[in-house]
Amino acid sequence: MRVSITLVSLFFLNICNAKTDSVVLVVADVIRAMEKPSTVVATLCWQTNKKVDFYNAVTSSNDRSRVATARLVDMKYVKRDYGQDQHIVFVADLSCPNISDYFDMKKEEQYFRSPFRWILISRNENDDIVPNEISHIDLLPDSEVIVLRQVGDDSYDLHFIYKISPGSYWRTQFYGTWNHEKRFVKSNQQIVESTALQRLDLLGYEMSICYVLTDKDSINHLTDEVNDHIDTITKVNFPTTNHLLDFLNATRKFIFADTWGYRVNGSWNGMTGYLLREEVEIGGSPMFFTSERISVVDYIASPTPTRSKFVFQQPKLSYENNLFLLSFRTSVWYSSAGLIFLLLLALFAVAAWEWKKNAHDIYRKEDSGTLRASFDDVIILIFGAICQQGSPVELKGSLGRVVMLILFLALMFLYTSYSANIVALLQSSSSQIRTLDDLLHSRLKFGVHDTVFNRYYFSTATEPVRKAIYEKKVAPPGTTPRFMSMEEGVKKMRKGLFAFHMETGVGYKFVGKYFNEGEKCGLREIQYLQVIDPWLAVRKNTPYKEMFKIGMKRIQEHGLQARENRLLYEKRPKCSGRESNFVSVSMVDCYPALLILSYGCLVSVIFLVFEYLFHQKQTIIQKLTHCNRVKTSRSAFTN
Numbered sequence: 001m002r003v004s005i006t007l008v009s010l011f012f013l014n015i016c017n018a019k020t021d022s023v024v025l026v027v028a029d030v031i032r033a034m035e036k037p038s039t040v041v042a043t044l045c046w047q048t049n050k051k052v053d054f055y056n057a058v059t060s061s062n063d064r065s066r067v068a069t070a071r072l073v074d075m076k077y078v079k080r081d082y083g084q085d086q087h088i089v090f091v092a093d094l095s096c097p098n099i100s101d102y103f104d105m106k107k108e109e110q111y112f113r114s115p116f117r118w119i120l121i122s123r124n125e126n127d128d129i130v131p132n133e134i135s136h137i138d139l140l141p142d143s144e145v146i147v148l149r150q151v152g153d154d155s156y157d158l159h160f161i162y163k164i165s166p167g168s169y170w171r172t173q174f175y176g177t178w179n180h181e182k183r184f185v186k187s188n189q190q191i192v193e194s195t196a197l198q199r200l201d202l203l204g205y206e207m208s209i210c211y212v213l214t215d216k217d218s219i220n221h222l223t224d225e226v227n228d229h230i231d232t233i234t235k236v237n238f239p240t241t242n243h244l245l246d247f248l249n250a251t252r253k254f255i256f257a258d259t260w261g262y263r264v265n266g267s268w269n270g271m272t273g274y275l276l277r278e279e280v281e282i283g284g285s286p287m288f289f290t291s292e293r294i295s296v297v298d299y300i301a302s303p304t305p306t307r308s309k310f311v312f313q314q315p316k317l318s319y320e321n322n323l324f325l326l327s328f329r330t331s332v333w334y335s336s337a338g339l340i341f342l343l344l345l346a347l348f349a350v351a352a353w354e355w356k357k358n359a360h361d362i363y364r365k366e367d368s369g370t371l372r373a374s375f376d377d378v379i380i381l382i383f384g385a386i387c388q389q390g391s392p393v394e395l396k397g398s399l400g401r402v403v404m405l406i407l408f409l410a411l412m413f414l415y416t417s418y419s420a421n422i423v424a425l426l427q428s429s430s431s432q433i434r435t436l437d438d439l440l441h442s443r444l445k446f447g448v449h450d451t452v453f454n455r456y457y458f459s460t461a462t463e464p465v466r467k468a469i470y471e472k473k474v475a476p477p478g479t480t481p482r483f484m485s486m487e488e489g490v491k492k493m494r495k496g497l498f499a500f501h502m503e504t505g506v507g508y509k510f511v512g513k514y515f516n517e518g519e520k521c522g523l524r525e526i527q528y529l530q531v532i533d534p535w536l537a538v539r540k541n542t543p544y545k546e547m548f549k550i551g552m553k554r555i556q557e558h559g560l561q562a563r564e565n566r567l568l569y570e571k572r573p574k575c576s577g578r579e580s581n582f583v584s585v586s587m588v589d590c591y592p593a594l595l596i597l598s599y600g601c602l603v604s605v606i607f608l609v610f611e612y613l614f615h616q617k618q619t620i621i622q623k624l625t626h627c628n629r630v631k632t633s634r635s636a637f638t639n
């Protein structure tokens, strides 16, 4: 701040200074030509009036929206926040004493990388393009360092300098020239493209790339589609990450890890460990985007949309409900009961009336085919009608016949719609399991595909429902946890009443293999893991990040990624021919009916026993009375 205040006061003193040094104009023109908002941080060991000229030239602009701000700082001045990173342009004069130390310091502070920009002013005409002062520092492809070199009176040329990799030789890119008449002229190539695009050719630099293989044999089958249900995510991305390295003209060194990497005892293992220790530049197997990992790696793209979910066949309706009650709504049940009760009353009233009217008819009393006006008889008749049985008794009068007709007609319609509903319900599946919570409280058994990440995320779940699922269903204490192979899980799923946690894209291949057409219809998915699609990760601060991003985007736009995804990942099977699928009726469906039948049998046997006993009692009594009568008559006779 102090510097700028001094500058402002000096500005007015020097206002009529004669000729401005051309290098000041060059820097100002170059910054303007970048066409970005700029905050200039300049380290210049110049005369004060020249600094003022510089300040003046840089901050003056015709275009108000692109006005630059400038700050002149001392070499030892350490301040981290200069403003927004992408606005910062460092300007340094190489002729300053001990400027190398300053560069070392800035390298240490990670300022020689994207998005910071640098302009180095070299006044010595004999210098190489790459100045000695900075030649010991590795400026990697993501740095944007322009060396401004004086090549004659009032004429300059500008070059980008960078190295492809630490320790490789310097590469230069012509950026433009400046002379007094034409001012700054950019080279043609530089007009539109970003630096990352111009530096895509890494000239065979050996890039380390890490893949996750959970099975030892997978290394032999990365591209030949053998066993492609194992380590699918790696096999899908192996070709595309290789395209990426081809795109960058890089050679490659493969490193294989057996897990994606989790924090264990404070350190990271697996692929994340390799990325964190900077042993590899890019992780070739996409991994889950977790908040823990974001702090140690950079994610660049999500190449393969795939999720792991619980998949299960919707259980039959009868597993959760009693079909025999379900076919009518409650109101219909009540109305039917009301109707039957009304008919019962009517029938009873008519019967009573008929009997009263025909009281004088003696034949009627002997006719067993006539309905007696007693509640027991009427109830038994109605019961028979409900069960669609006939009745041995009837009413003889025309009123009675009409009531009987209405009774049988109404009950026949009720019976028809009831049985039709039951047939429909037998074929339908329950849709009551919609959330993890429903799943937890259902009668389904559970299985989980045995992968590193499933084992990790299931055992570390903290959310109550998920934790309960793991502790009660997947790994109940005292049993072996239900982790199993994909094949076993899908086969169990087919048998029903089994929820299997699998990567859906891979699992549906097995579903296609083992399931009948109709069985594919009732599949439901419920997500358990709280993660989004896996992403490709690169080393934090890798200088090739921008190139990787551009490359991955191109690979996706050109459909190469989609091709690989489609080859190895199956979409959810389409449901065709639900009609042709006939669900056979099982014990579970008839369970309530069987229950009623068996209770009925039991009750009837009990009745039979009682009836028999009652009959015995009656016979005994009869015999006794008979004996008594004989005795009395005999005694009367003897007397």
Ligand SMILES: *[C@@H]1O[C@H](CO)[C@@H](O)[C@H](O)[C@H]1NC(C)=O
Pocket (backbone or CB within 6 Å): 097, 098
């Ligand atoms: C340059 O560095 C040397 C040794 O590190 C030191 O003695 C000297 O004072 C420095 N000069 C300036 C101008 O900082």
Ligand SMILES: *[C@@H]1O[C@H](CO)[C@@H](O)[C@H](O)[C@H]1NC(C)=O
Pocket (backbone or CB within 6 Å): 201, 202, 203, 204, 205, 249
């Ligand atoms: C790729 O790199 C090699 C060096 O390994 C180089 O000879 C070749 O020209 C580069 N290819 C392209 C297309 O630039």
Ligand SMILES: *[C@@H]1O[C@H](CO)[C@@H](O)[C@H](O)[C@H]1NC(C)=O
Pocket (backbone or CB within 6 Å): 264, 265
């Ligand atoms: C983590 O630390 C515990 C105790 O210090 C040790 O028993 C365990 O083996 C360690 N785990 C790993 C993976 O190193």
